[in-house]
Amino acid sequence: MSSSQEINLSRFIFLSLFINCLFALGKISVGLIGHSSALIADGIESVADIGSSILVWLGIKISQLPPDPDHPFGHGKADPIAALALSTFLIFLTVWVSFEALRNLGQSSPLPSLYTLPILSLIIVSKEILYRIFKKLGEKTGSLVLLADSWHHRYDAFSSLAAFFGILIAVITGWKQADSLAALATAALIFWNSIHLFRLSFLEIMDTAPSKSIELKIRNLAEEVPGVVKIEKCRIRKSGQGLLMDIHVVVSGSITVREGHTIGHQVKDKLCSSSSLKITDVVVHIEPVD
Numbered sequence: 001m002s003s004s005q006e007i008n009l010s011r012f013i014f015l016s017l018f019i020n021c022l023f024a025l026g027k028i029s030v031g032l033i034g035h036s037s038a039l040i041a042d043g044i045e046s047v048a049d050i051g052s053s054i055l056v057w058l059g060i061k062i063s064q065l066p067p068d069p070d071h072p073f074g075h076g077k078a079d080p081i082a083a084l085a086l087s088t089f090l091i092f093l094t095v096w097v098s099f100e101a102l103r104n105l106g107q108s109s110p111l112p113s114l115y116t117l118p119i120l121s122l123i124i125v126s127k128e129i130l131y132r133i134f135k136k137l138g139e140k141t142g143s144l145v146l147l148a149d150s151w152h153h154r155y156d157a158f159s160s161l162a163a164f165f166g167i168l169i170a171v172i173t174g175w176k177q178a179d180s181l182a183a184l185a186t187a188a189l190i191f192w193n194s195i196h197l198f199r200l201s202f203l204e205i206m207d208t209a210p211s212k213s214i215e216l217k218i219r220n221l222a223e224e225v226p227g228v229v230k231i232e233k234c235r236i237r238k239s240g241q242g243l244l245m246d247i248h249v250v251v252s253g254s255i256t257v258r259e260g261h262t263i264g265h266q267v268k269d270k271l272c273s274s275s276s277l278k279i280t281d282v283v284v285h286i287e288p289v290d
Helices: 003-034 037-063 078-105 116-141 144-173 178-205 212-223 257-272
Strands: 230-239 242-251 279-288
Touching: 003 037, 003 116, 003 144, 037 078, 037 144, 078 144, 078 178, 116 144, 144 178, 212 230, 212 242, 212 257, 230 279, 242 257, 257 279
Parallel strands: 242 279
Antiparallel strands: 230 242
């Protein structure tokens, strides 16, 4: 990743951190004044968002550190580890919200104030924008922690949307349980996506091979190099935002060692220069055709 991309990512993450601080303060304050327990709970959750933004920033920064003697393959695993921690937090958060919503179904509380709705509208729009920004960045860079954080923003948008309709229905009809039921539906949706992100993070930490389509694309690229007879083995794993691989290149047995070495470098250069695959490093093993 280029230095300009790193700077842009840091800017977006710090913007997210700043917005989470404002929302945490605003939600809790307005919730206390407007008698909205849903908004207060949402504000407490936004306090946790501050920690998640810091976790995302640390995961990105550490994963971009260059290799060193203690980490010869780089620090890319910091990305899925941070994503695993964030998705785990989201899973526990949705479980907690679900229990709280179920508990509130049987309790009586004062009707929330109508003026809390404009605050929630601003939160919903802002969080949905952040979701789209971080989802696009995550897909562009291949960062699981950015994808996890994008769903964290969407969770905030959905939970605020649930609170919006809950307050609106409660004010219009007097049915106070609407907020809790909407919160349960939102928690179920985010729980499902959190499980999916947890699985992706765990698979990356375990060095699970990527899809067969990626392997096929790598094999085809390598076989385009002059002198390559075929690709025998191709072992690939994802580390952070790039791919690491060992590849066995079969060449003619009659060529010199130097010629085989040159072909191996050409294969590595061709793969690492691919703009669509984001390959970080390649170890090439040369084998004779016979």
